Amino acid sequence: MQTVKMVISGAVNAGKTEFIKTISEIEVVSTERRASDDTKLIKKETTVAMDFGRIAIGDDLVLHLFGTPGQKRFDFMWEILSEGMLGLVILVDSTRPETFRETNRIIDFFISYRDTPYVIAANKQDKPNAWSPEELRLALRLPPHIKVLPCAANDREMVKDVLLGLLDVIMQRSDD
């Protein structure tokens, strides 16, 4: 059985857990605990270890989805999770510009030193005052070739479109 891995990252409360829950075929394995630091001001429970979802592609191939912990003190997990990943989705809460700097830090971590296929998912597009994908591109200073895709993490079709967008990027650099 071959397994391939995609990583779903983003700042605290960007929607990573919801994103994986929406598309995973199995009950998401999530080690959520009551937050013990300032993240509890944002939501009562936040991811302190990781989320894990799974999609069977066939009898011999499985896609694993890993959500990274949002808080800075778990940065060390990012490097472990990103080993051997096929690609990366970075979720942004489009309604909270106060998280854009943290998002840039996450992009910088994953992208600066290696050639990683990735897309940005502009999450919470269903909420009022969400910044549009093009506004997010400018706010995050992303180059034109990076896809910024509209997303609502609880909408299965939008989550599928984000993953398909990432797979398109991976396809362009894959071998014949």
Next chain:
Amino acid sequence: MALVGNIRDFGLSDFLYLVDRGYKTGCLHLNRLDDSASLYFDRGKLITATRNSDRSTVIELLVGKGKLNESEGREALSVYQRNGSHPLSLKLIESNLISHDELQRVLQQHIEESVYILFGWPEGDFRFEQNQRPELTAPIMPVPLPVEHLIMEGVRRIDEWGRIKDRIPNTDMIVKFIDQPGDKAKGINLAADEWRVFARINGKDSLADIARKTNMTDFDVCRIVYGFLTAGLVDVLRQAPPVGIGGRAIPDAPRVKKSLVSRIINRIRGM
């Protein structure tokens, strides 16, 4: 839909960059304590600005600055109110009450003074209302002002590392010009120290190298480069890949076969 936030989290110069690159038209409203400001943009360029809900017309402003006398002002406003459909500023030029260059100079100076002080705000709520336009009698500049000019001046007023470090985490980073600065460089006037740094940018030297070669402090070099970066003139890059956990280099993503990717695509499409 309005863009809302706080300049503590998303700085004024970052917002100006977004307005410029997004060719935005509308009004940026800023509020802090008892202070407020409204900056109006047309296709990414600043056309006027007001502080504390000041609704003075361009005539009141010019009379206040001694550029028009009161009777000329009253007459011009009376004529304008009967058939005005364009900005009053332009009508004043057409009526030869003031020259184009003089009006531009007076309004630009007035508006810049309103805006520059905003760069000193440590925080403040902002709200950008798309397509909101100023009243036609407002002091609208004949030639809209490119925001790079404002960004550079605003950055000259930054006196703390915090904001700079968001974009320039350390002085080992390499500075290079962006591939196609286009017209961006044209609207910018550089001070002598800024030219010294500008001339040292070669895509090879780090910020620390530039500081050493120009005999400037790391802070001053970083502040100046931060301005270039915010105005979209340069990019900063990390020098060399770090070593990962256990002394290993961080590997690139594995290359996979197209057939495998196709299978995943088909599976997800079918879900």
